[in-house]
Amino acid sequence: MTESDLPVTDFHPYRWGDPARRTTLPAAAKETLAAFGVRTPEHEPVDLAGLTLPEPGFDLAPLAAVVGAEHLSAAAADRIAHTRGWSTPDLLKLRAGDLTDAPDAVACPGSHQEVVDLLAACERLAVAVVPYSGGTSVVGGLAPDRAGFAGLLALDLRRLDALIALDTVSRTATLGAGMRGVEAERLLREQGLTLGHFPQSYEGASIGGYAAARSAGQSSAGYGRFDDMVVGLELATPRGTVSLGSAPKSAAGPDLRQLVLGSEGVLGVITAVTVRVRRAPDTRVFEAWRFEDFEAGAAALRGLAQDGPLPTVLRLSDEAETSVNLADPAAMFAGGPGGCLAVTGYEGTAAEVAARRAGATELLTAAGGQPLGEEPGESWRHGRFKAPYLRDPLLDEGVLIETLETVTFWSGLHELRAAVVKALTDALTAQGTPPLVLCHISHVYETGASLYFTVACAQTDDPVAQWQQAKQAANEAIRSCGAAITHHHGVGTDHRAPYAEEVGPLAIEALRAVKQVLDPAGILNPGVLFESGR
C-alpha cells in the first residue's frame, strides 16, 4: 500500500496500526536477539478488557449538556483507549495494566464552539483537559499532571474531521483538527492535490496533532515540515477564540502561528488548520545509494541541502542501521550492502523529477556515493510504515526497543551522534543490557540535520525504569552538545526538564504568562511543556 490508500484505523490501546498489517519477527531476528540475552517476559500483557476504573469524581452533566450525552463517555474501554500515547514506556505500562493516567471521561465535541464551551465548562468544574487527536504522542504529551484538579477529561477531536474549505487558487485547504492524515491525503488527492506530509505515525496521527506538536514527515525535504505548511489556525481557549493567519507571511508583529504550533495543547485546542497544499505528483522515483561511511554520506546530504537540488525524500542510515535494515522485516538482520545506505526519492512532474534527479545524482556521485538502483529505494518506500509494527512483537519477545531524536547544526552533527550513541550504550551496558544503537538522518536543512536513534536491548525486570535511565543519559548528551532536545517528537512531559534548560527560565516564564492569559485556571494539559505550577 502507498500513502494515499492506507485505511483510517483506530489502534488497539497497545498494538500499533491496522490489525491486518501486524507482523511477526523473522527467525533471523530472533536468533540475533538471543545473542543479546533477550528472554521472553514471564507474564503475558494484562487483559485490559478485564480492568475497571473508578467513577469520575466530577459531574458529567454540564459536559454532556455541551456535546450531547451520546458524545460523552465514562466507559472503561473508551477511557483506556485514551490512556497515554505510543512511547515504549506508555506501551509497557498498559501491558502491565497500569491505568493511572486514564482520563475520567472522553468527550467528542462536534464544532469549534462546542470546544470553546467545553473548555469553559471544564474550567468551572476544575477539570483538567487533555486535547486528543490521533493519540500518537511518544513523549508523554497525553499524560498531563492532574494533581489539584477534580479529574481529567480527554477532549477527542475526531468529529472535527471536515475539509472545511479548499481554495484552489491560493492552494490552501482548511482542515478540521481531528481529520486523520490519511483521510486528508485521500480527500486532497481526489482534487489532484497533496499535503505531502507522511510522518512515521501517519496511520494514526491527525491534523491537529501535526500542528500542536510540530510534526515532520518523511518527505520534509520536498514538502517541508508541517509547521512550514500552516498558514492559518483556529484556537479554542477557555477565554474564547484566537484566529490567526491573515496572509502567508507578514510583518504584522511576531508570527503568533509559530507560538501556537508546538504548544502541545497547553495554550488552547487547535480546532482547524489552514495548510498550503501542492499539486499531486504524477511521477515518483525512489532509489538508494551506498556511502563508505556515515561521514561521507552526511557530507553528501549536506551538499544537497545547501547547494541543491533537494530530493523529496532524503535519508541516510548509519553503518549499524544499514546492517539491520529495519525497513524490511523480511530482510532484517540479513545483512546489507555494508557501508551506509542513503535513500533518495523524487516526486513531481516527469520533467521536475528528471531535472532534480540528474542534479542530485551528479552531486551524490561526486561525493563518493555508489548507486544501488531503484529496487532498495522502492523497498524502503513500500516498507516505510511497517517499522512501528515491529515494536509489538519485539516487546512480546522481551526486547526493549525505543527511539529518540534530536537536531543540530551540520558542524556539530558527528559529535552529537557519537555522544548520544555513547550515552545510550554506556547507560544500558551498565544495567547489564548492552544495546544495539542505530541512527539515521531523515530531515535536512541548509544549516543542519536531525538524528534519529533506534535503541534495542534485552528488557530488565523493570524496563520502564531501565529506559528512563538510558533516556536521561541521552538527554544529557544532547544538552551538552547544545542540540535541540527534540526534532519532531515534541516536548510532552518526558522532555520538560531538558526543554526548560534549552530555552532558559525567562522563555519558560514568558510561555507561562501566555498560558495564564489564555487558560487562567491552567486546565489545559497541565505539566505538558513546563511544570504546571499548581
Added chain:
Amino acid sequence: MTESDLPVTDFHPYRWGDPARRTTLPAAAKETLAAFGVRTPEHEPVDLAGLTLPEPGFDLAPLAAVVGAEHLSAAAADRIAHTRGWSTPDLLKLRAGDLTDAPDAVACPGSHQEVVDLLAACERLAVAVVPYSGGTSVVGGLAPDRAGFAGLLALDLRRLDALIALDTVSRTATLGAGMRGVEAERLLREQGLTLGHFPQSYEGASIGGYAAARSAGQSSAGYGRFDDMVVGLELATPRGTVSLGSAPKSAAGPDLRQLVLGSEGVLGVITAVTVRVRRAPDTRVFEAWRFEDFEAGAAALRGLAQDGPLPTVLRLSDEAETSVNLADPAAMFAGGPGGCLAVTGYEGTAAEVAARRAGATELLTAAGGQPLGEEPGESWRHGRFKAPYLRDPLLDEGVLIETLETVTFWSGLHELRAAVVKALTDALTAQGTPPLVLCHISHVYETGASLYFTVACAQTDDPVAQWQQAKQAANEAIRSCGAAITHHHGVGTDHRAPYAEEVGPLAIEALRAVKQVLDPAGILNPGVLFESGR
C-alpha cells in the same frame, strides 16, 4: 553600483542616503506634477542646525557609567539624528522643525552585557528606551510613547557591528545587530558567501532592524524573507538575556525565535542574529517581461510561485506603475512599453541560472508574457536603490509621496488591490488632491503575494493630516479584505490599531503578558506594536 559595493552611509536626518547619489527631478516629471496641481511649498525646510532641545530630565551619569561618557550624548545634533524614521510624515515633521519625538540622549553600548546593564539602569531611572539600529522605520517604530517616563533614551546599536562567528560547514553567520546590511554583505562576499537580503532600505538598514521588523528583501523569492534566514537570536531584556536557536528547526515547543522576530523592540533588544548564509552567486541574469494586464501578470507569477521554478527576484508592476517607471528617474513619466512590466532575476551558478531561467521562461511565455530582454531587467537592477532618493526632491516640489504595503492570499489579491486603490483615490480626491496610485507585487509565496502601493499627489497645507486621512482609508480597505496590515514595513505606532483588530484582543493580551515578563516596567518602545497601557 551593485549591492555589494554600496558604501555604508549615515543619512541626513531627512534626506535619504549617500549625498553623492542624491538626485533631482527630470523636467518631464515636473510637467506632469504641475498637471496634478502641485505647487512648491511656501517655506523651505527648517534649518535643523539652528534648533535647540531641552536638557534631559533625568540623570545621565548612571548611563554613562555603563557605556562610558564618550558613548553617551545629549547633543542636539545627535538627538535630532535619532528622531523618528523615514516615513513621509516623519520627514515632513522634521522639515517643519517638529522635534517633539527627539530622544533626550543617545547611548551606544559596546557589548551585549552593556545593553543588559543599560536597560537595567533605564528601568531604575524610569527612562523609556527606543532601540535604534539603521533608523529606517517607516511606521513610527522610532517614536514610542514616553508619557509617564522620565525621558527617552535612543539605544543605538552601531558599535555592535562585528561578524561574531562564521560557521562555513553549517553556513551560518552570527552578526552584531548594529551591523549595516551593506557591511554584512561585503564581509560575507569576501568569504564567497551572501546573505541575499536587499530591502529598499538596504543603504541604511541594519541586521537587528531586519530581525526586529521582519524585513523582506527584493530577492525574497530566491533567498527568502529575513525571518526565514534567522536560526538564532540574542535578546537583551531588563530581566537579563534570552538566547534562542539550538537548531535550524525543532519540535521543542513553540518557535520562540518567531516571537522575537517582529517584536520591534518591545520585548527586548536584539543584540546578535545568527543567519543562514549561502554561496555567493557567480552568474546573474535580469530580464523583463510585458503582460497585457495586471491579472495576466499576477497569474503568471502565481504559476511560478506554486509550480516553479522561482527566479531569485520576481516583481510585477501594475499598468500605472509601469507607465511611470519609478526605477529610472531619467525615464520617469517618459512612457513605457504599456501593459504591465514584470522583472525576473536569476542568481546562482551558471547551470542553476540556466535551468531556472529556462523553466520560468517556458511558464511565463505560456502565461502570455512577452519577453523584453535583459536591458530593462538590468536597468531595474541598477536603478533599484534610486527610488528612495526621488522622495526628497518630490517633497521639495510640494508633492505628497508615500508608500504602503499589504499581503494576502492569491484568491483575494485583485479585490484587495482594487479596494486599496479606491480607498486612496477617494480619500485624497475628497481633499482636493486626486492622486496617482501605483502598485506592484514584489514578494510571492505559494499561497499569496504582497502588494506595494506608491501614492503621489499635491500637498495640502497640512500634508501630515492629509496623508493620515488617506492612510486610514487604506487601512480600513485592507482590514475589510481580511489582509495583513503590513507585509514588511512592520507595525510601529502607525499600524497599532489595525494590527490589534487583525490578531484580536486575546493575542494582544498574550503579547502584553510576554512583555510584562521580560520588561516589567514597560520601558522598551512603549506604545509600539500595542498601546503602552501606562
